[in-house]
Amino acid sequence: MTKQVDPGTPLDSGVVLEARGLSVSRGGEFLLQDVDMVLHAHEIVTLIGPNGAGKSTLLSALLGIIPLSAGRVNRKPGLVVGYVPQRLRVDPVLPVTVARFIALSTPGAPPPLEWVKRFGCDPLLHRPMHALSGGETQRVLLTRAMSRNPDLLVLDEPAQGLDLAGEEQLHGMIDAVRRERGVAVLLVSHNLHFVMAGADRVICLNRHICCSGSPTTVRATPEFQLLFGDKLPGVGFYQHHHDHQHTPRGVVREQP
Template sequence: MSAVPSQTLSPAVLAELKQIYVRIDERDILKNIDFTLHKGEIVTLIGPNGAGKSTLIKVLLGIVKPSAGEILTQPKLKFSYVPQKFNPSHSLPLRVCDLLALEKCDASIKAEIIRDTGIGKLQQSKVQQLSGGERQRVLLARALLRQPHILVLDEPMQGLDIQSEAELYDYVRSLPKKYGCAILMVSHDLQWVMQGTHRVVCLNKHICCSGLPENVQQHPEYQAIFGTNRVFYQHHHDHCAHGDSATPCQHDSRPHIHPEPEA
């Protein structure tokens, strides 16, 4: 069952999964999944470990073949995917600039993306030698250079320090307006879910509940998984951390991520 371009989708819908089942080695990984992604939406998939979040993403991307169900997409739909794990081979030396050159993109947009993701100084670095946080920024930049209709992020905050994480959240939230893409993210960070997301889908092999973040957290299946006494974080930052100095940021009011402090 592969993704088939469909003329039957409404123009506002980018992709739709209908009654998807994934069964591996006689185990149900996903059951009866109905899921729709609209233009410009930010949707976060939440759920416990092993709930099938990455598998659902891979079904949408066409990497995992469902045992049953249907995948409908707009014609010529372009995805970008930042996977949970990215371990480039040490036997294949690759600089950041080489990785980014794999995506053809208008030079001014490329310069903007490199600046906003804070990776300007990493261009000559070897991809294999990047820190976890640097790698996440580079992978996000590369994903954006594709200028996708759907940007898929599987736990993109891994390896980021708290300041970079907050900046990345702000940046990601700005992307639908800036580049016209929809965002599908897997996250365990319920603070992000409540603050940054238009819609939440709570998965535990099946879709337990979905909707506006404030509604989902009232749902009994959500509460059974995550509990009832979560205090959601309110993120406010009016300064940027460059190294140890939290001085007001003078250089840019748009969401952007700062480079990691130099040693």
Template sequence: MKDLITAQNLSVRHGPTEVLSNVDFAIAKGEIVTVIGPNGSGKSTLIRALIGLEPAATGRVARAPGLAIGYVPQKLHIDASLPLTVRRFLSLPKRVSNALAEAALERTGVAGLGARPIARLSGGQFQRVLLARALLVNPDILILDEPTQGLDQPGTAAFYKLIEEVRAQTGAAVLMVSHDLHVVMSASDRVLCLNGHVCCQGTPKLVAAAPEYRALFGMGTQGAFALYQHDHDHGHEGGDDGAACSHEGHKHEHV
């Protein structure tokens, strides 16, 4: 299997409501792909379906044999009263050695925090610890669902820089959901624009020029997209040098 994860004609329902309709998607080794869309567009549902946490109503999801996934969820609530240190958290659910745990913390820029209670971490530190935990599985792909939610602008920029460094060091693909449209240009090889179905997908520059993108987000980031230069604008296989845009008139209720 060439791609790490492939979705074909994927639809997902929550009760009678169709949240995702006829999604075709694939991500290859080493790519950084960002999923964008308005609130309620099905972004988190797509992520959960790709990793097997949401059942498909129609279509299928295929994952490469033996695929190792490092997952950072959108929200992870940990009771502040639990006496849980960073080091113990990194050994849930599977125990890891002190050496591996410290190496993961060092890689994500929070070395030396192993003895600190999880409840005493800042938002940025907690996100880096979550990323360290995801890296402990030696992932073929990192899947990040709005990993910078709640971080300030400097913290957000630093986290995305870290993601690019991790990709460069490990070769892992990265699939992330983001509302940070200004970051999508510099941090992504491809963009998937979602609104219950795939509106557009392709390089950031070409997606930004698509009428479906403009209808959802306006022209606020168009100037930034116009400045976008990326080595990966060319050379991807499978038609990634263009934006595939859907003109389907689907109307969905979203949750």
């Protein structure tokens, strides 16, 4: 093989996954265009963006579930990924228990009792998957993802369908897992509190990367204000002085 064929640059140490010029198109339309991003071990990165911004598409592309139309994704050799998809609804026609569902990911291995206990799934093990509530399903998905002993945990709106307490609990679990195992975490979240307090880095996506950086840096950008602007004052933990107004369509306008 000559030098002209790029074998993929070796990843810097500590990098678990990186995307270079990643694009995904469908029917001639770009869903994602020219995305560059890097994920390091021990790091929690949240992906935010409006509906239709391509957040789930980006996760699928990074994981190799859907094909890229341009660019590439480099993974650390032997990278093991735990994935919690956005929505899992098991059809009641398919009789499958929680234990079986978890075991499908690691055939032949003993059940991951540590994680089962940790995420409170022991009373669920013999229940059919289709009978679980939203929160129970999320805990089972998390157990299944961790049972693979992953280097990278990817979660697509894991707090969906959870009440506030459940959401807090979930975020606590994610943070604990990161601290203990050094797992890199990439998640899509609409929870402002978690984005601000829990994440090391925030990536703001709208078919391309609008902005990225530490939560405090990103918070100051207009894209972020557009997404969360209306929520910021009401939340209470984050006080800020409004030096501008929002038009009804959300555009930021300097105060006269």
